[in-house]
Amino acid sequence: MATQRVLPQSKETLLQNYNKRLKDDIKSIMDNFTEIVKTAKIEDETQVSRPTQAEQDHYEMHVRAANIVRAGESLMKLVSDLKQFLILNDFPSVNDAISQQNQQLRALQDECDKKLTSLRDEIAVDLYELEEEYYSSRYK
Amino acid sequence: MSGGPAVRISIESSCEKQVQEVDFHGTETYVPPLSMSQNLTKLAQRIDFSQGSDSEEDGADGEPRDREWGKQETEEEEGTVKFQPSLWPWDSVRNNLRSALTEMCVLHDVLSVVKEKKYMALDPVSQDPNAGKTPQVFQLISKKKSLATAAQLLLKGAEKLSKSVAENQENRRQRDFNAELLRLRSQWKLRKVGDKILGDLSYRSAGSLFPHPGTFEVIKNTDIDLDKKIPEDYCPLDVQIPSDLEGSAYIKVSIQKQAPDIGDLGTVNLFRRPQKSKAGTQPWHLKLEAAQNVLLCKEIFAQLSREAVQIKAQIPHIVVKNQIISQPFPGLQLSISLCHSAGERKSSRASPEKPKPDDHLYVLEHNLHQMMREFHKQQLSSVVMPHPASAPFGHKRLRLAGPMAYDKAEISSLQQGEGLLEKIIKQAKHIFLRSRTARTIDSLASRIEDPQIQAHWSNINDVYESSVKVLITSHGYEQICKSIQLQLNIGVEQIRVVHRDGRVVTLSHQEQELQDFLLSQMSQHQVHAVQQLAKVMGWHVLSFSNHVGLGPVESIGNASAITVASLNGEYAISVRNGPESGCKVLVQFPRSQIKELPKSDAVQDAKWSQLRGPHREVNWSKMEGRNFVYKMELLMAALTPCP
Numbered sequence: 001m002a003t004q005r006v007l008p009q010s011k012e013t014l015l016q017n018y019n020k021r022l023k024d025d026i027k028s029i030m031d032n033f034t035e036i037v038k039t040a041k042i043e044d045e046t047q048v049s050r051p052t053q054a055e056q057d058h059y060e061m062h063v064r065a066a067n068i069v070r071a072g073e074s075l076m077k078l079v080s081d082l083k084q085f086l087i088l089n090d091f092p093s094v095n096d097a098i099s100q101q102n103q104q105l106r107a108l109q110d111e112c113d114k115k116l117t118s119l120r121d122e123i124a125v126d127l128y129e130l131e132e133e134y135y136s137s138r139y140k
Numbered sequence: 141m142s143g144g145p146a147v148r149i150s151i152e153s154s155c156e157k158q159v160q161e162v163d164f165h166g167t168e169t170y171v172p173p174l175s176m177s178q179n180l181t182k183l184a185q186r187i188d189f190s191q192g193s194d195s196e197e198d199g200a201d202g203e204p205r206d207r208e209w210g211k212q213e214t215e216e217e218e219g220t221v222k223f224q225p226s227l228w229p230w231d232s233v234r235n236n237l238r239s240a241l242t243e244m245c246v247l248h249d250v251l252s253v254v255k256e257k258k259y260m261a262l263d264p265v266s267q268d269p270n271a272g273k274t275p276q277v278f279q280l281i282s283k284k285k286s287l288a289t290a291a292q293l294l295l296k297g298a299e300k301l302s303k304s305v306a307e308n309q310e311n312r313r314q315r316d317f318n319a320e321l322l323r324l325r326s327q328w329k330l331r332k333v334g335d336k337i338l339g340d341l342s343y344r345s346a347g348s349l350f351p352h353p354g355t356f357e358v359i360k361n362t363d364i365d366l367d368k369k370i371p372e373d374y375c376p377l378d379v380q381i382p383s384d385l386e387g388s389a390y391i392k393v394s395i396q397k398q399a400p401d402i403g404d405l406g407t408v409n410l411f412r413r414p415q416k417s418k419a420g421t422q423p424w425h426l427k428l429e430a431a432q433n434v435l436l437c438k439e440i441f442a443q444l445s446r447e448a449v450q451i452k453a454q455i456p457h458i459v460v461k462n463q464i465i466s467q468p469f470p471g472l473q474l475s476i477s478l479c480h481s482a483g484e485r486k487s488s489r490a491s492p493e494k495p496k497p498d499d500h501l502y503v504l505e506h507n508l509h510q511m512m513r514e515f516h517k518q519q520l521s522s523v524v525m526p527h528p529a530s531a532p533f534g535h536k537r538l539r540l541a542g543p544m545a546y547d548k549a550e551i552s553s554l555q556q557g558e559g560l561l562e563k564i565i566k567q568a569k570h571i572f573l574r575s576r577t578a579r580t581i582d583s584l585a586s587r588i589e590d591p592q593i594q595a596h597w598s599n600i601n602d603v604y605e606s607s608v609k610v611l612i613t614s615h616g617y618e619q620i621c622k623s624i625q626l627q628l629n630i631g632v633e634q635i636r637v638v639h640r641d642g643r644v645v646t647l648s649h650q651e652q653e654l655q656d657f658l659l660s661q662m663s664q665h666q667v668h669a670v671q672q673l674a675k676v677m678g679w680h681v682l683s684f685s686n687h688v689g690l691g692p693v694e695s696i697g698n699a700s701a702i703t704v705a706s707l708n709g710e711y712a713i714s715v716r717n718g719p720e721s722g723c724k725v726l727v728q729f730p731r732s733q734i735k736e737l738p739k740s741d742a743v744q745d746a747k748w749s750q751l752r753g754p755h756r757e758v759n760w761s762k763m764e765g766r767n768f769v770y771k772m773e774l775l776m777a778a779l780t781p782c783p
Contacts, residue, residue: 036287040283042280053279054286061287061289065289065290068297069300073300084321087322087325088331097326097327124599128596132596135585135593136592
């Protein structure tokens, strides 16, 4: 799109929000992964007792892994949000669809009108004969 | 400069040695240059050992050094300048020296403490190999375990993601939510409000003024197990419509009368048949269309009821719940009702109420819809003038009143536009009048066989006007008996009858008037037919009158009469035909054929016997022949002498 359309304020902030979400999520993935790797390092000196430390590390890794997954899901959500945003705000294509539908319906209308007119004419001719026959028959 | 004489400048290196003193006689005494070792010493002197390289070392071994090297520090403090440690040439040397010193100090302290044996005793170290390694292994195992769980979690997440991605790319594109949404978007108005996607199914953009919001919500259909087989009619997109727009609705227009004389207006039930979904139509589309239809029906009904209350009619319109009752003609009741069945199949209106299957006026129902759309279209004027967006601008057509210089009458005619209800009542009146006319003509045609009535309905009609051509003929004599051709223009309140010769008669909506008129026309037809026949048969018309002033008075119209004479003038036939009294045929014979002719004294001459004598009535019902004209033809033939 070469022509930059002027977006309203709310749209602008929304788009910026999407951008921010993207950066946040990627940063979250990155940070959490780094932290997991850091935590994996064996340290010698700890103030707390080893089982506690192990438990803490275990829990931390768990949470960080979950965070990565969450960020991934959030990215997927972002993708779907972006799609929705595009679908809902893509007015040129909507206008195209409307004009196309309009054209189709008009064609249909013309066709129907033509058919109805010819049907009316045929029926009128037949009706005339039938009326003639009916009124001159005995069975009325 | 280049042209000047060359000046010789001798450069001598400055004195490298420092001048120690200058004697009175001018002899300078130089300080001898430092030797290598002296230089080293000088540099070494400038090392600031007191300044710690590491801050933590300062605190740890500050005290022993103070004690041991206290004297030296005091000496050095005067001579040394504060150097920045990083600029110090021998920084590493100094640091190493310092750490060596620290170690030595610590060793010294430990040794001194151990030597005392007062505070500390030395014990042999137990040689347990596990003691040192256990924590490491434990840590390793625990870390490994933690990593494994984290990895598992990540894998699970990744699998889920890849599954959802793969699902999108599967060939079931039409099952995709976004594809459906795109399709929905191309046909309906959608917008995003917060997390929800709201749509608009009202006709507001088409010009409707109905205040119903008409919003629906688009929801993603997620209550399906992706691993199982997906049913065919599954659609990932679903719409939620407001509860008051659910189900199906239609406007029912019917005309009720005590006598079931117009029962055949509308025979088939079109609306309540379950709609068959076309192939390729999404379920949401059907749902939305149904909801939109409900909305339109509601709008129509609201408009009608508003008008019904506002309009001051002679017989006030009654609005009861979902029904509007009006009386277009005396004894006739037009009811417009809104039928809205909320459930799937069940009709909200109980069916035992109406034993008759259907008395819908589908044409009117359709017209109501059409008029509503026209009303919408009127609101959306094609010429949109610049107008303030914040305030109403009055009636759009009224804006033109100024530029076009309308006068008062024109403006008032703009303002009192005909309402929906008035239009529909007029149409109903017309439809009723038309069907009643048709029934009248048909019943006459079936009741009276001679003469024949033929009705030919025009195929070009208006909602307020239609026409029918009525021919009155005699069977077998259509070609010669074409005298009566009537054009009936059926309007809203009255019927205009146009004769063949251009006479116009206006009849009211009363059935009897039309019937009487047709009966009188039929009676006239018979006499006309005799006239035509006489021409064909070569008889002479002696007299002809459409409206005879003599004889018994008819209750409907007037009797008509004709007298025709045979070619040679011997016989004459007189016909008198009245709509009520029927026909009376008299034959006049020549005097010569009458035996018991009273002898007259005055008329003695034989030539007078050639005159026609008295009339004798023909027993018409005993005559042979199918119909009146045929009988008449036979009679004429019988009275015509053979050549």
